[in-house]
Amino acid sequence: MAKNSLRLGLNIDHVATVRNARGGAYPDPVRAAKLAEEAGVDGITAHLREDRRHIMDADIEGLMQALTVPLNFEMAATDEMQAIALRHRPHAVCIVPEKREERTTEGGLEVAREENKLAHFIAPLRDAGCRISIFVAADQKQIEAAHRIGADIVELHVGAYCDAHAEGDFALRDAELQSLREMSTYAHSLGLEVHAGHGLTYDCVSPIAAFPEVQELNIGHFLIGEAVFLGLTPAVHEMRRLMDEARG
Numbered sequence: 001m002a003k004n005s006l007r008l009g010l011n012i013d014h015v016a017t018v019r020n021a022r023g024g025a026y027p028d029p030v031r032a033a034k035l036a037e038e039a040g041v042d043g044i045t046a047h048l049r050e051d052r053r054h055i056m057d058a059d060i061e062g063l064m065q066a067l068t069v070p071l072n073f074e075m076a077a078t079d080e081m082q083a084i085a086l087r088h089r090p091h092a093v094c095i096v097p098e099k100r101e102e103r104t105t106e107g108g109l110e111v112a113r114e115e116n117k118l119a120h121f122i123a124p125l126r127d128a129g130c131r132i133s134i135f136v137a138a139d140q141k142q143i144e145a146a147h148r149i150g151a152d153i154v155e156l157h158v159g160a161y162c163d164a165h166a167e168g169d170f171a172l173r174d175a176e177l178q179s180l181r182e183m184s185t186y187a188h189s190l191g192l193e194v195h196a197g198h199g200l201t202y203d204c205v206s207p208i209a210a211f212p213e214v215q216e217l218n219i220g221h222f223l224i225g226e227a228v229f230l231g232l233t234p235a236v237h238e239m240r241r242l243m244d245e246a247r248g
């Protein structure tokens with residue numbers, strides 16, 4: 001595996017969170033995405049939630065028109081979202097679980113219990129040329145099911161590891177890290193491309209970036225927050241530096 005094959009995808013959802021807090025047009029997530037592109041990100045991630053709490057339909061339209069880097073379109077497995085993805089045909093579609101009342105994405109997708117349904121759901125998206133990613137916990141059963149339904153990618157939900165690190169529960173953090181390490185090796189052995197994301201910060205990114213099987217990190221909330229202090233370009237550059245350093 002090439003040394004520098006770790007890509008950074010910026011999740012721009014929370015530019016839209018700030019915009020939507022007041023209504024109106026700014027800050028504009030498409031402008032943020034273009035700036036991030038100039039700063040050297042390898043892709044943009046946007047999650048069109050069913051309740052449109054941050055990214056809106058017009059943002060997806062704007063991103064599809066403006067971006068030169070790939071768009072990773074995160075969405076729930078609903079008919080509405082499938083129709084939107086089929087209209088835009090983004091580079092990748094990442095299927096995520098969604099609960100209307102949650103503050104953020106709490107876990108990975110339940111693939112094993114919904115295997116047939118999901119296999120049918122992703123088929124037209126694949127036929128439309130989208131790469132299929134499934135956002136999963138570090139759980140062998142879910143990874144095997146993602147492989148069986150024909151996903152190209154699994155994105156490992158690293159939120160529990162990040163939370164344990166932030167809370168100083170280092171025993172739990174190390175246990176989570178070990179599961180993530182084992183499951184990234186396992187997913188790669190099945191032929192799945194491995195991505196990781198959710199809750200990554202400067203403080204906790206390095207051990208995940210060091211996993212040789214991981215090819216992409218999707219990072220948003222922390223970087224958009226950090227951009228308030230540093231500006232988006234320096235914030236992205238610092239994350240890129242830490243990822244490269246961890247990769248060795």
Ligand SMILES: CC(=O)[C@@H](O)[C@H](O)COP(=O)(O)O
Binds near residue numbers: 220
């Ligand atoms: C699936 C995922 O991890 C991201 O899309 C993240 O969820 C975005 O933030 P919210 O969970 O706040 O929508």
Ligand SMILES: NCC(=O)COP(=O)(O)O
Binds near residue numbers: 045155197199
């Ligand atoms: N899929 C995870 C993601 O896109 C980024 O999550 P976060 O860094 O905004 O928590």
